[in-house]
Amino acid sequence: MKPKLPPRIAVLLVNLGTPDEATAPAVRRYLKQFLSDPRVIEIPKFLWAIILNLFVLPSRPKRVAKAYASIWEGDSPIRKILKGQVELLEPRLADSVAPFRVSVHPAMSYGNPGLPDVMDTLRSEGVEHFVILPLFPQYSASSGGAVYDALTKWTLKQRNLPNYSIVKDYFAHPLYIQALADSIRRFQAKHGKPEKLMFSFHGIPQPYADKGDPYPQRCKCTAAQVAHALGLQDDEWIISFQSRFGKQEWVKPYTDVVLEDWGKSGVRSVQVISPAFSADCLETLEELAIENRENFLHAGGQEYHYIPALNLDEAHIDLLEALSLPLVKGWAGTLDGWA
Ligand SMILES: C=CC1=C(C)c2cc3[nH]c(cc4nc(cc5[nH]c(cc1n2)c(C)c5CCC(=O)O)C(CCC(=O)O)=C4C)c(C)c3C=C
Numbered sequence: 001m002k003p004k005l006p007p008r009i010a011v012l013l014v015n016l017g018t019p020d021e022a023t024a025p026a027v028r029r030y031l032k033q034f035l036s037d038p039r040v041i042e043i044p045k046f047l048w049a050i051i052l053n054l055f056v057l058p059s060r061p062k063r064v065a066k067a068y069a070s071i072w073e074g075d076s077p078i079r080k081i082l083k084g085q086v087e088l089l090e091p092r093l094a095d096s097v098a099p100f101r102v103s104v105h106p107a108m109s110y111g112n113p114g115l116p117d118v119m120d121t122l123r124s125e126g127v128e129h130f131v132i133l134p135l136f137p138q139y140s141a142s143s144g145g146a147v148y149d150a151l152t153k154w155t156l157k158q159r160n161l162p163n164y165s166i167v168k169d170y171f172a173h174p175l176y177i178q179a180l181a182d183s184i185r186r187f188q189a190k191h192g193k194p195e196k197l198m199f200s201f202h203g204i205p206q207p208y209a210d211k212g213d214p215y216p217q218r219c220k221c222t223a224a225q226v227a228h229a230l231g232l233q234d235d236e237w238i239i240s241f242q243s244r245f246g247k248q249e250w251v252k253p254y255t256d257v258v259l260e261d262w263g264k265s266g267v268r269s270v271q272v273i274s275p276a277f278s279a280d281c282l283e284t285l286e287e288l289a290i291e292n293r294e295n296f297l298h299a300g301g302q303e304y305h306y307i308p309a310l311n312l313d314e315a316h317i318d319l320l321e322a323l324s325l326p327l328v329k330g331w332a333g334t335l336d337g338w339a
């Protein structure tokens with residue numbers, strides 16, 4: 001008989017998603033999947049299907065594809081960076097629970113590589129143990145919640161279910177706060193200190209927060225802890241929310257409105273960091289680094305810098321290791337007698 005290989009534990013790094021190409025048809029496919037998720041859009045299904053198909057999908061993809069084309073680097077930055085994070089994390093975990101093996105994989109809620117496909121592939125390779133790490137530092141039903149849903153939908157189609165555990169979020173993890181603070185310090189050592197430091201988080205509609213989504217509180221906690229670690233006075237930093245979509249009210253203050261007000265009222269220099277994004281993407285490289293920069297300078301501001309996301313920083317990989325290793329060890333602890 002062939003000797004049995006020791007079981008493998010698979011760690012999945014999950015980010016939101018992105019189109020396959022920076023073209024209008026590819027963006028339409030992606031937006032259709034993303035914006036059909038009731039976790040993202042809470043308008044009644046029938047009404048939203050009409051709005052989506054008649055008003056959003058015929059026009060938005062063309063405009064958004066242009067924005068993607070302006071930041072595309074042979075691939076979408078968010079997918080490229082996710083793959084880089086996987087490559088850097090895997091050697092940290094591979095032999096951490098020998099004789100069991102650990103592999104790390106990229107997955108996305110929308111677009112490719114899609115979470116259900118990744119699960120199917122790994123199951124067909126015999127993997128029985130999973131650690132799922134959504135890369136959303138601040139849980140929201142519209143981001144992290146959608147990962148739980150995708151897994152649940154996938155499990156509904158399976159007879160022989162695997163073991164899995166999920167990290168909900170890590171908005172106040174000391175290694176996350178330290179990684180952000182160190183990244184800002186490094187940036188300011190090169191570019192100097194600004195008058196204002198802005199923590200601009202991806203927003204959510206205000207009614208989602210009113211119904212109990214804990215996301216805005218988590219964002220405030222992250223920003224306050226980083227500001228404290230940097231020793232900032234209250235008037236030296238601000239928290240704001242970006243990326244509004246649709247006509248309803250979103251959580252405030254709005255990033256673009258604050259920047260315009262600052263530009264008009266004589267604030268000269270601003271640095272912007274966006275801690276909700278574990279990888280640079282359309283919302284940072286285009287909306288923050290290009291669009292909002294132009295708005296601030298146009299309104300009278302003098303100097304505007306976007307501080308990159310944690311991306312492939314060593315301190316970020318340290319954090320991802322610290323978040324996943326205890327769960328990997330937990331599964332390894334249940335594997336006694338595997339032979
Ligand atoms: C109601 C709509 C949206 C909610 C709620 C929402 C929450 C949310 N999104 C992210 C992270 C990302 N969003 C990205 C792009 C993006 N987001 C929305 C809408 C909502 N997001 C849209 C329509 C788009 C696509 C671009 C556009 O058409 O304007 C991205 C970037 C992906 C990329 O390819 O680069 C990320 C990342 C979080 C974390 C979140 C809740 C907290």
Ligand SMILES: [Fe+2]
Nearest residue numbers: 016202243283
């Ligand atoms: Fe979004």
Ligand SMILES: [Fe+2]
Nearest residue numbers: 243282283287
């Ligand atoms: Fe945007």
